[in-house]
Amino acid sequence: MKSAFTLLKESVNSRTRAQYSAICGVSVAVIEALAAELVGHGKKAAVITYRGAVKHTNGLYNQLAIQHLNTLIGNYDWKGGCTAGAGGLGGNTSGAVSLAFNGGPPVSGIRIDRAMSFYEESGALFTGYPAKRPWFPFGTQGNYQELIPSIEDGYPYPIKVLITYWNAIPYSVPALRPVWERVMAETALPEVVPATAKVPLFVAISPVMGEVAAWADYILPDSTYLEKFAVPGIPWRVNKGTSFQRPVVGAFDDKAIGSLTGAGNRIADATNNYTPALSDTKAVADIHIGLAKALGLPGVGINALGTGRNLNNAWDWAKAMLDNIAFNASSKYAGLTRDEILAKGGVFDNPGEEYSGDLAGSTPNPNGPYLAYKYGNVIRLFVDPVARTRDSVTGRYYAGVPQYVAPAHSDGTLVNDGTGFPMKLITFKVVHHGQARTAVSPWLMLMSPENYVEISAADGSRLGVETGDRVRVTSASNTAGIVGKAKVTQGLKPGVVAISHHFGHWELGSRPHTVNGVQTGFDPSRGAGIHPGTVMRRDRRSANVPLQDPIGASCSYYDTWVQVRRV
Known part of the structure; x- marks a missing residue:
C-alpha cells in the first residue's frame, strides 16, 4: 500500500535531473534556476498551460505534470495562485426560462469516434486486444481526428448521413487531406450514390466554400460571426462574468441595424426577428429551427420554451438567454434589463471583487489573500479512473500519476523515423x-x-x-x-x-x-x-x-x- 504522493514521487524520481535534461534539451542549471524562481514567490506563482502541452501522444501526462506544479506549491484558491475560474451566470442553461429540450429522441449508443465509451463494455465489439481502432473513454470533448478515419473503416458502424458545422476537418487535422478526399470521392450526388459510398449524404453548414463544404452534396449558407447571438465563455475570469454576443450588421424586423436609433443602437424588446446582411444566408440556430419545423419535430414553435415563450428563430433563443442572465444576476443587479446587457455586452462583476479575506467564503475584500470564487474541491495526485483502464490497442493499464512517456504510435512503437528526418x-x-x-x-x-x-x-x-x-x-x-x-x-x-x-x-x-x-x-x-x-x-x-x-x-x-x- 502506497500513498498517492509516494506514487507521484516515485514516478518523478524514476529519472535523474540529467536524464530529464537530455530529454527536453534544457540544462540542469536552467531547470534548477527556474524551479527556485517558481517556489521563491510562495503561493503568488502559478503555472498555466493551453493546448500546446497536450497536443502530443503523451499529452495527458504532460498536463498532469504541469498542473501538479501548482499542487506542490499549494497555490489553489490563493491570490496570485491557480484558479478554476469564477464562472458565469448561466445564460444558456437555466434561470427565468428553461432551455432544456423536451420531447426529442434519447441519445444512446456508441459514438462513431468511440469517445466516452469503454472498449471492454462495448458488447460484441469487444474482441480482445488490440481493438480494430482505439477507444477513448476519457475523451469528453470527442475525438475530432477519428471522425473521418472511423467512417472510412466503418467502425464501429457505417454511417448514412454526415452533417458538419464550423470546421475544416481535412485542413485542421494533420495528414487527413488524402483520407478525406478518398472518403468523399465515392459520393456522387446528384447522380446515383454507389453502394460503396462511405458517406451517402453529406450536408455542410458553412459561410464559405471551405475544405469541407467543397465536397458537400448540399451546402446551407451560414452567417458570419458578426451576425450571431452567443454567450462566449470567459474561462480566465477570477470574478463572475457572462458576455453576450449580438449581431452588429443585418436587420431587426427589416430595419438595418445601422439605422436604429436610441441609446447606442439598442434592440427594442418588441423586435420579432433578426436577418443577416445577405438574404441567402441564415444563422445556424435559424437553420436548425427551420429544419426542425419542416420535419415536424418537437421543441420549436409556439410555446416551445414555456407558455408565451416561442422558439421561432434565433432571436427568440437569444431573448431567453438574456432573460436568464438577468435572472441569475438579479440578486446583485436588481432590475437588470435586456437592453442593459446588450449595451454592455454582458454582465460582469466589478473590479476589486476578485479577492476575499475569508478562506471559506466569498465576501469581497480587495486586500484579502484568497480568491473570492474558489475551486475548493479534491486535487487528485492519483487519477484512479485512468489507472483502472487498459489501452484498447496494447491492453496495458495506464498509469494513474504523471510520468514521462516518449512519443509513440498507437501500438506503443516509439516515433523514431531515423536519421533521414533529423x-x-x-x-x-x-x-x-x-x-x-x-x-x-x-x-x-x-x-x-x-x-x-x-x-x-x-x-x-x-x-x-x-x-x-x-x-x-x-x-x-x-x-x-x-x-x-x-x-x-x-x-x-x-x-x-x-x-x-x-x-x-x-x-x-x-x-x-x-x-x-x-x-x-x-x-x-x-x-x-x-x-x-x-x-x-x-x-x-x-x-x-x-x-x-x-x-x-x-x-x-x-x-x-x-x-x-x-x-
Missing part, C-alpha cells in the same frame, strides 16, 4: 490570425501574404539556406513534402522547424466552384502559403489517422520528424 516540426498561430478561417480577410492577408518555413540561424548555415530561399519539407508520412519560402531566425532552437497555421488553404474560396450551375467568385490570395499538417506523421498501425493521445484523445501536432532541403 528535425522536429512544430506549428503555431500568429497573433493576427485565428484558426483556419481568417485567410478570408484581405486586410489580414495584406499584412502577411504568406507564411514561412522558419529555421534557426545555425540550421540555415548548415543547410546553406537563407531567408527567401525555397525549401522542401518532407516526412516519413509525406515524402513528396511541401515547398515554401525559408525564414532564418535567431528565435528558434537548432533542430526545430516552425510553420504557422492559417495559410496554405486549397479551398476557402481560393478557387472557383460551380453551385447550382453558376460559377462562384474566388480570391487566390486565400490559398497563399503552405500548410504544415500535410507533412505531419500518421499513425503506424492505423495509417489513416495522425498520431494521437490514447488517453486525452488530443491530436498530435508536435511529434513529427522532418527533413528540410533547399530546392
Whole structure:
C-alpha cells in the first residue's frame, strides 16, 4: 500500500535531473534556476498551460505534470495562485426560462469516434486486444481526428448521413487531406450514390466554400460571426462574468441595424426577428429551427420554451438567454434589463471583487489573500479512473500519476523515423490570425501574404539556406513534402522547424466552384502559403489517422520528424 504522493514521487524520481535534461534539451542549471524562481514567490506563482502541452501522444501526462506544479506549491484558491475560474451566470442553461429540450429522441449508443465509451463494455465489439481502432473513454470533448478515419473503416458502424458545422476537418487535422478526399470521392450526388459510398449524404453548414463544404452534396449558407447571438465563455475570469454576443450588421424586423436609433443602437424588446446582411444566408440556430419545423419535430414553435415563450428563430433563443442572465444576476443587479446587457455586452462583476479575506467564503475584500470564487474541491495526485483502464490497442493499464512517456504510435512503437528526418516540426498561430478561417480577410492577408518555413540561424548555415530561399519539407508520412519560402531566425532552437497555421488553404474560396450551375467568385490570395499538417506523421498501425493521445484523445501536432532541403 502506497500513498498517492509516494506514487507521484516515485514516478518523478524514476529519472535523474540529467536524464530529464537530455530529454527536453534544457540544462540542469536552467531547470534548477527556474524551479527556485517558481517556489521563491510562495503561493503568488502559478503555472498555466493551453493546448500546446497536450497536443502530443503523451499529452495527458504532460498536463498532469504541469498542473501538479501548482499542487506542490499549494497555490489553489490563493491570490496570485491557480484558479478554476469564477464562472458565469448561466445564460444558456437555466434561470427565468428553461432551455432544456423536451420531447426529442434519447441519445444512446456508441459514438462513431468511440469517445466516452469503454472498449471492454462495448458488447460484441469487444474482441480482445488490440481493438480494430482505439477507444477513448476519457475523451469528453470527442475525438475530432477519428471522425473521418472511423467512417472510412466503418467502425464501429457505417454511417448514412454526415452533417458538419464550423470546421475544416481535412485542413485542421494533420495528414487527413488524402483520407478525406478518398472518403468523399465515392459520393456522387446528384447522380446515383454507389453502394460503396462511405458517406451517402453529406450536408455542410458553412459561410464559405471551405475544405469541407467543397465536397458537400448540399451546402446551407451560414452567417458570419458578426451576425450571431452567443454567450462566449470567459474561462480566465477570477470574478463572475457572462458576455453576450449580438449581431452588429443585418436587420431587426427589416430595419438595418445601422439605422436604429436610441441609446447606442439598442434592440427594442418588441423586435420579432433578426436577418443577416445577405438574404441567402441564415444563422445556424435559424437553420436548425427551420429544419426542425419542416420535419415536424418537437421543441420549436409556439410555446416551445414555456407558455408565451416561442422558439421561432434565433432571436427568440437569444431573448431567453438574456432573460436568464438577468435572472441569475438579479440578486446583485436588481432590475437588470435586456437592453442593459446588450449595451454592455454582458454582465460582469466589478473590479476589486476578485479577492476575499475569508478562506471559506466569498465576501469581497480587495486586500484579502484568497480568491473570492474558489475551486475548493479534491486535487487528485492519483487519477484512479485512468489507472483502472487498459489501452484498447496494447491492453496495458495506464498509469494513474504523471510520468514521462516518449512519443509513440498507437501500438506503443516509439516515433523514431531515423536519421533521414533529423528535425522536429512544430506549428503555431500568429497573433493576427485565428484558426483556419481568417485567410478570408484581405486586410489580414495584406499584412502577411504568406507564411514561412522558419529555421534557426545555425540550421540555415548548415543547410546553406537563407531567408527567401525555397525549401522542401518532407516526412516519413509525406515524402513528396511541401515547398515554401525559408525564414532564418535567431528565435528558434537548432533542430526545430516552425510553420504557422492559417495559410496554405486549397479551398476557402481560393478557387472557383460551380453551385447550382453558376460559377462562384474566388480570391487566390486565400490559398497563399503552405500548410504544415500535410507533412505531419500518421499513425503506424492505423495509417489513416495522425498520431494521437490514447488517453486525452488530443491530436498530435508536435511529434513529427522532418527533413528540410533547399530546392
